[in-house]
Amino acid sequence: NQTAQIYFLFTDISDTPMEFMVDFLNKAKEIADSNANIPEELRVNLQKALDIACGLDGYLEKMSSQESAPLAELYQKTMEHDWDKVFEEGKTQFRLPKECITGHVEGQTLKMLVHMSKAKRILEIGMFTGYGALSMAEGLPEDGSLVACEIEQYLKEFAKPIFDRSPHGKKITVKIGSAMDSLKDLAAAGEQFDMVFIDADKNNYINYYKFILDHNLLRLSGVICVDNSLFKAKVYLKDTADVNGLALRDFNQFVKSDLRVEQVIVPLRDGISIIRRVPMATACAGTQVTYDSKVTDDEVFRGLNGRSILDRMRLDGRVAYVTGAGQGIGRAFAHALGEAGAKVAVVDLDQGKAEGVAEELTLKGINCIAITADISKSLDVERMIDSIVSKWGAIQIACNNAGINMNSASEDTSLKEWDQTFDVNLRGTFMCCQAAGRVMLKQGYGKIINTASMASLIVPHPQKQLAYNTSKAGVVKLTQTLGTEWIDRGVRVNCISPGIVDTPLIHSESLRPLVQRWLSDIPAGRLALVTDLQAAVVYLASDASDYMTGHNLVIEGGQSLW
Ligand SMILES: C[S@@+](CC[C@H](N)C(=O)[O-])C[C@H]1O[C@@H](n2cnc3c(N)ncnc32)[C@H](O)[C@@H]1O
Structure with missing residues (x-):
């Protein structure tokens, strides 16, 4: 099956709900094929389900716009690198799995969101080798900028030669250190972003999210994108014990209940949440929000007819x-x-x-x-x-x-x-x-x-x-x-x-x-x-x-x- 072959070129470890589904269907199909008592109809239906599940990622790869040469180079360099070795040599603090790269389809999705939201300032939390950062930078206008927070100094040096070869690399600034410390620095400097991409340590997603909204790091009507929000389907599987899966489940629920935002989870790869900060009028509609007595809840606060001055x-x-x-x-x-x-x-x-x-x-x-x-x-x-x-x-x-x-x-x-x-x-x-x-x-x-x-x-x-x-x-x-x-x-x-x-x-x-x-x-x-x-x-x-x-x-x- 050609689509299955294309698909397996991109990853060898299952990381997304669809990849797990393919694994399970493959196993079921193997059992069915080796058992003469299985009805033919079950075998045919299993094959059909497998074809659908197997073909999706490969088809998305083929139909999404091609990645630029620097992105292709970055992807290949990341895949070929011996990440276990650099960890064992003490060059990275953590063992970094190459599968954590965003990759072609997700990179193009992020780039598209940058275009659509007309973002000019982007914050990325968790850069890895910079594939997502460079994809988003490609979607920024000439005077746009992206700050990428990353804990591993090694990754900054890994990405640099390719950023330097891309005409968009100059838009990227890498901040090395714990992402939370970097967020505090950015907030203290009064920085604000049109788009934030959260893709670092899963147990801290909720802390990053709260800090960003509570300290106005996201501008009015800005967008937060969150990677791995389906976390290998663990967010909705009943028997989940995985800490990261549970962290993402809590995170999704927290955002769902947060009146300041609207969210959708797009089931692409391991799930991307798109979270939009809503105007005050939408946030308050139909709710009995009681504010601190210093807040004047009027048309200046909510926007005339709920519309901000630029909308008007x-x-x-x-x-x-x-x-x-x-x-x-x-x-x-x-x-x-x-x-x-x-x-x-x-x-x-x-x-x-x-x-x-x-x-x-x-x-x-x-x-x-x-x-x-x-x-x-x-x-x-x-x-x-x-x-x-x-x-x-x-x-x-x-x-x-x-x-x-x-x-x-x-x-x-x-x-x-x-x-x-x-x-x-x-x-x-x-x-x-x-x-x-x-x-x-x-x-x-x-x-x-x-x-x-x-x-x-x-x-x-x-x-x-x-x-x-x-x-x-x-x-x-x-x-x-x-x-x-x-x-x-x-x-x-x-x-x-x-x-x-x-x-x-x-x-x-x-x-x-x-x-x-x-x-x-x-x-x-x-x-x-x-x-x-x-x-x-x-x-x-x-x-x-x-x-x-x-x-x-x-x-x-x-x-x-x-
Ligand atoms: C899933 S990868 C990011 C993938 C990347 N966004 C891309 O486009 O390929 C997660 C990254 O977050 C970094 N990271 C993990 N915990 C961190 C922390 N507390 N502060 C900053 N970076 C962190 C890891 O070193 C790793 O490079």
């Missing part, structure tokens, strides 16, 4: 549009709203640009459509709103960002330039606000975010831009008026006033020489980047800003204050 900034299920989204600030707004969970209509005068940004969003898994519209034309504005509503049935977020800027000395400003600027910047913004506002007033909910400008507050110089400055001052007054007129019907209107933003527009031949001059006027010492504005649009689009209306949120590196 999520835009999942909302429909947004952004005008002028083909480039610059509008493109950054479209990405930001999409990343926060909204569906986004990417609106631009230039069809190619709108489609380009929509393609970017699609690649990131954001639901979107591209719409070509000239927002200075009322028919285009109506068509834009109608197509969004017919596609998605609502509009919760309207981001009126499209604008133009032309430079001329005021004595030379033509009426054509004035009208064109006002047609887009003010009349166009008004038409968009009105069309989106009508939909939102009917819904009883909406967030309008207009792009104004620092030019609404100061007169940027030395460039001359009368029409632009005046139109943007108009956008602020439009925002204030609508913001107060519609708030009692659930529609908030705010605007963002960026300072001078580093977009292709300011690299034009006429403006480029002015950059040095502008920089000397900006306390922050640099121009704004479009990414500096993204959090503001998400905040104003979210429930977290519900009490804010008619506001002009100025983001200019302090320029308007000098």
Whole structure:
């Protein structure tokens, strides 16, 4: 049986419930085969059970993504090493069984959990030769880090050359000593982790777990993974006398009853518990928890409607549009709203640009459509709103960002330039606000975010831009008026006033020489980047800003204050 052969390549000592099951079935099958009185049907059924049990681990190995070359090397080096000899030579304090390595499927599972939980800081308790540590480090972002606690100095040296060969090894710091002492040091230093992997001495699991939660080593909504939580099935077998099995049984029960967390045990290999720290609202739901008298049990403590502040900034299920989204600030707004969970209509005068940004969003898994519209034309504005509503049935977020800027000395400003600027910047913004506002007033909910400008507050110089400055001052007054007129019907209107933003527009031949001059006027010492504005649009689009209306949120590196 080929799958059985693959399976036996990986381990020669039974260590997991499935491996024990295979052993027992093999023995039963042997007995059946050597006994002529056994009914054929029993033999056939035993073989079927054996095929299922035998095939599982090999199949999981084959179907899980391949491990990296350094991980494969680490696995092989661990398997080939003579661990009894190093123990007898006094190089390790304990006799280390090579089977305690996490290995391919579990390593990939941990790496996947790191990705899914977006962990940046990981704590591992019990590193052995570093297979799990390196697997998790591979799932971390470039600036992520992992602290591995290990009692054996020998193992740190064993793992080092392979960590050094991996591009992810630099994320790992090994702390040698008893894990409990290391946890105390980490807590004293105020460290916190997004994910903890407990995989050391089984009798201490409960102490590690309690210490981690009681000393806030796990951040809010962090995850603890625990290896061997099925402990060779001993946690649920009635006749268990094994101390480690009993320790794990108590541990599982303790976690199950702990209101601060939720747990599942995944029956992979020897069992992996995934334990999530729950928000206070979930922890307290349906329970009569009585706190210490110093605790104020209110919405600040539990989170408004049970949602933490970052959850309240999520835009999942909302429909947004952004005008002028083909480039610059509008493109950054479209990405930001999409990343926060909204569906986004990417609106631009230039069809190619709108489609380009929509393609970017699609690649990131954001639901979107591209719409070509000239927002200075009322028919285009109506068509834009109608197509969004017919596609998605609502509009919760309207981001009126499209604008133009032309430079001329005021004595030379033509009426054509004035009208064109006002047609887009003010009349166009008004038409968009009105069309989106009508939909939102009917819904009883909406967030309008207009792009104004620092030019609404100061007169940027030395460039001359009368029409632009005046139109943007108009956008602020439009925002204030609508913001107060519609708030009692659930529609908030705010605007963002960026300072001078580093977009292709300011690299034009006429403006480029002015950059040095502008920089000397900006306390922050640099121009704004479009990414500096993204959090503001998400905040104003979210429930977290519900009490804010008619506001002009100025983001200019302090320029308007000098
Ligand atoms: C099951 S192995 C860890 C496997 C490892 N997580 C991996 O990915 O391959 C357990 C490790 O915990 C270490 N260990 C046991 N007791 C410890 C303690 N009190 N403090 C720190 N490490 C300990 C052992 O030396 C051993 O290397």
